[in-house]
Amino acid sequence: MRVALATEAAPGRPNEDFAAVTADAAVLLDGAGTPPGSESGCSHGVAWYARTLGSSLLAAMTQKPNETLPELLAGEIKAVAGLHEDTCDLAHPGSPSATVVMLRRTDDALEWLVLADSSLILDTGGTTDPMVICDDREAQVGARYRKAMDALDSGTPEHQKAHREYVETLRAHRNRDGGFWVAATDPLAADQALTGTVPQEAVRTAVLLSDGASRLVDRFHLATWRQTLDLLDQEGPEALISRVRAAEHSDPTGARWPRGKTFDDATVVTLSMP
Numbered sequence: 463m464r465v466a467l468a469t470e471a472a473p474g475r476p477n478e479d480f481a482a483v484t485a486d487a488a489v490l491l492d493g494a495g496t497p498p499g500s501e502s503g504c505s506h507g508v509a510w511y512a513r514t515l516g517s518s519l520l521a522a523m524t525q526k527p528n529e530t531l532p533e534l535l536a537g538e539i540k541a542v543a544g545l546h547e548d549t550c551d552l553a554h555p556g557s558p559s560a561t562v563v564m565l566r567r568t569d570d571a572l573e574w575l576v577l578a579d580s581s582l583i584l585d586t587g588g589t590t591d592p593m594v595i596c597d598d599r600e601a602q603v604g605a606r607y608r609k610a611m612d613a614l615d616s617g618t619p620e621h622q623k624a625h626r627e628y629v630e631t632l633r634a635h636r637n638r639d640g641g642f643w644v645a646a647t648d649p650l651a652a653d654q655a656l657t658g659t660v661p662q663e664a665v666r667t668a669v670l671l672s673d674g675a676s677r678l679v680d681r682f683h684l685a686t687w688r689q690t691l692d693l694l695d696q697e698g699p700e701a702l703i704s705r706v707r708a709a710e711h712s713d714p715t716g717a718r719w720p721r722g723k724t725f726d727d728a729t730v731v732t733l734s735m736p
């Protein structure tokens with residue numbers, strides 16, 4: 463299996479994405495931001511959360527082959543909560559959270575799990591469209607509240623304030639029925655993840671993407687998934703991130719593509735099967 467990984471923080475910010483790969487397992491997490499000026503109840507921060515949960519998930523995936531991916535995720539959400547329940551307020555609605563993509567290779571199958579808005583692309587090759595797995599519940603809830611933010615120019619204090627208010631409003635819908643689910647402190651979120659299994663020989667390439675990387679396709683509409691897979695195949699994951707950055711720079715105020723973050727952490731993992 464050929465693996466390529468690229469990750470790049472939004473300019474001037476710590477990288478809150480995390481990705482890691484072994485020969486038989488891959489994980490990608492996108493820590494959900496605590497916007498400047500917003501409280502979280504946790505002294506460790508979002509980058510710590512994504513890194514800690516991600517590395518313990520990868521370890522668990524390789525050490526516990528008999529547990530399902532949701533079981534592993536539930537166990538590690540609980541374990542990471544245990545690391546800071548004595549020092550931090552885990553009941554705070556803004557406690558650090560993360561999206562999760564997990565991919566595991568068994569003898570003859572690929573098992574996957576997707577929670578929240580990071581994406582998994584499974585390409586069977588040939589002319590059929592790739593399978594695109596993304597949990598869009600947060601976007602659905604968010605659509606109700608983002609009008610005020612989207613009407614303002616990115617980079618202005620007014621937009622920053624509207625973004626903070628938007629994020630804080632969405633917290634009331636986090637890890638609730640009828641809302642959206644992310645990895646945070648409640649292990650029950652793992653049961654809400656999208657999961658599936660595909661025969662290993664059916665997949666030529668698997669791609670894990672944070673929404674800062676998938677935005678070239680799903681927000682900017684500057685490429686199709688097929689074109690993106692070709693780009694990844696020919697030029698590697700850095701090329702996709704470069705295109706995203708170029709698009710972001712071309713629209714600094716969000717006039718063409720209204721968005722909460724002008725620039726976002728972008729992470730891409732590609733796994734090409736022999």
Ligand SMILES: [Zn+2]
Pocket residue numbers: 503504505506507546549550
């Ligand atoms: Zn903490």
